[in-house]
Amino acid sequence: MTPAELSQAVLSAVRSAVEAGELTVDVPERVTVERPKIKDHGDYASNVALQLAKPAGKPPRQVAEILAARLSATPGIARVDIAGPGFLNVVLETAAHGELARTIVLAGGEYGRNASLKGLKINLEFISANPTGPIHVGGVRWAAVGDSLARVLTACGADVSTEYYINDAGVQIAKFGASLQAVANGRPAPEDGYVGAYIKEIADQVVADNPGLLQRPEEEQAPVFRTEGLRLMVAEIQRSVAEFGVHFDTWFSEKSLHDSGAVERAIERLREQGHVYEADGAIWLRTTDFGDDKDRVLVKQDGEKTYFASDAAYYLDKRDRGNEVCVYMLGADHHGYVGRLKAIVACAGDDPGHNIEVLIGQFVKMLKDGVEVRMSKRAGNIITIDDVVEWIGVDAARYSLVRSATDSTLTLDIDLLTSAKNENPVFYVQYAHARMSSLRANAVDLGVAVPVSGTAEAAAAADGFRPELLATERESDLLGKLGEFPSVVAAAGELREPHRIARYLEELAGTYHRFYDSCRILPRGDEEADDLTVARLWLQEASRTVLANGLKLLGVSAPERM
Structure with a gap:
């Protein structure tokens, strides 16, 4: 039984009690069931009785007793205990708990996807750095977070x-x-103006693409360098983000x-x-x-x-393009x-x-040998997306940039993120997937x-699968953790916090x-x-399926060997 199925069972118990006249309340659209922090409190817990007590005009424990009696009759539920002021603690039958493994394996890549944001059209704008230089390390953070958030919202x-x-109008372009x-x-x-080795690279390319340009009067050169340089810089940005695994549906020109006259029409x-005055x-x-x-x-x-x-x-x-929410x-x-x-809105x-x-x-800081790295070989006084990829790789960069809440300053340790240690979070998660894949190959x-x-x-x-055999404490713990994945994805989407996926993994x-x-x-040996x-x-x-699904939401690979 999945948490979603249990949530529906609780709703059915509420609906049944209302129809029988035992509770006079509006049946909620959804109820929450969670894994309790204390194992003795059952497999799952719900505070629905506390939520319904006031509108029902009854003490929470009395509401809980009404719901527990009906919920206990649900197939797959071994018993329902009432704790504290009225929490429902649900213990599943072993087979019902183990059944989750079958559900996940059969669902495959679809497990974790949900309809919590169905029907909502969202425009997600991220990075949007000025096209006057390579994407810097702060933009790299938005590349990782933005692309992951898009994947989560879609899920x-x-x-x-x-x-x-593309901020291609105004003084900075000149x-x-x-x-x-x-x-x-x-x-x-x-x-x-702008400095760095990339400026000379682009200038040389503009000259190479426009023979005789330097022999023209300077006033004729200016628009060529401006227009062609911008084109080359945008192409460079597009290459960088593509190699980082990021796709944009639209590259919109300011x-x-x-x-097009859109600015005048907007005014x-x-x-x-x-709201406009002179x-x-x-x-x-x-x-x-x-x-x-x-x-x-x-x-x-x-x-x-x-x-x-x-x-x-x-x-x-x-908004005219039909987007309901603009992020x-x-x-x-x-x-x-x-x-x-x-x-404006x-x-x-x-x-x-x-x-x-x-x-x-x-902001994001990079450390090497315990010292902050501030300079880029190519861009001068900033660290670029290409620098980050060169130092720690796409997977480590994406994972480490996503795994913390965006409202906190982030420090990335290059030495740690390139090490094969459990302290390296991306290695720890990817190694788990590789271990599972290796064991499957051995089988x-x-x-x-x-x-x-x-x-x-x-x-x-x-x-041929007998879920009732998954009865040990470690098996139960793993099943419980696997069951949390859909709700973690839903919370990450609703709160716009893809770091919840990484921490869960x-x-x-x-x-x-x-x-x-x-x-x-x-x-082992001669055993059958x-x-x-x-x-x-x-x-x-x-377990392998959920790890792979979660890593995919972060845009990180799930290796079979490490």
Whole structure:
């Protein structure tokens, strides 16, 4: 019996009690069942009686007694105890508990997916670094977290589109082009320009792609360096994120908002909402009406449109494309943007509590030999995505960048993350999967039938699985941990916290290692495989399946050998 099935059983008990007139309450849409921290409290616990006590007008323990009597009659439930003020502690029959292994193996890659966000269309924008240089280490964190979050939201049933916003309009692009042009002509970059080996690389490529460019007048060179340099830099960013395993459905150009007239149309739409006014020769949006610390300029006195005007047009464009929730993932230095973005939403007549979410990511530090690494060979004074991949690899980078909450500063130890030690979290989890895969291969070599999750062969062999044999404490612990996976995925999606998946996988790996050390799976010597061997192989395959499914949500490989 899975936690989801048990949750439905509890709901059925509530519904039955209401129909019988024993409880006068509205049947909730869902109830929570969890693994209790203390083993003596049963396999699962629910606080539904405490939640229903007040509307039912009865003491919680009396509500619990009503529900326990009905729940105890459910097939697969051995008994239901009432604890404390009215908690329901459920003990499953051994076979019902072990049945989870069959459920997982038959579900294969689908196990853990749920419909908690079904019908919700989400636009997820992340990284969106200025296209004036390689993605730095902070952007790498958003690459890992954003891509994992997209996978998790999709696993929860949401319709997700991922997006990179190319800031290709404005002063920084002109400075970028001027830096390329200066270096190509043998001059140092402007004082407020861009430096680093990558600038010369791109400048040389622009010259190579445009024969005779340096012989033209400087005013004719400028737009070529600006346009071609931007194209090459965006292509470089696209290569980097692709090699990092990140895919964007849309690469959206800020410049396109201006070229298409979308910025002007956005200003007029906001004016129609009654929030645009003119003062001191400029055009303003009255964002203070919606909690911003000051009103924001849309058009300057000289007629130049501001970045804020582009932000407003970009949000409206996302909504016009049918996105119900727009998630922005911004760096720590953008904390001040939260209020103004929410104000745009309110000024547009939308709900800032629903239609927009702004996630802020804190800084990342890299350590080597206990000393912080600050420099990149290629980019000068920043660490780039390519540096991180070179130092620790894609898997270690993605896993370590995702496994902590984004609102906390993160320090990555290069020496630890490249070591084959249990203290290295990605090694610890991947090694568990490799151990499971190796044991499965050994079983095949011994001629023992091994179920392979998600296959027709597994379904055909399911009748030979005896779940009631999975009766030891370590087997029960492992089954309980496996049963948590769908709720962990749902919570990670609802709270936008993919780090919950990583932490869960580490707990699962530890639970599996303890099971492996205590419960012999394969026969030794002249021993014959028996029903217990088969049952434990099903449990082992269920564990491997969940580890692989979880790693896939993080964009991390599940190796069969290490």
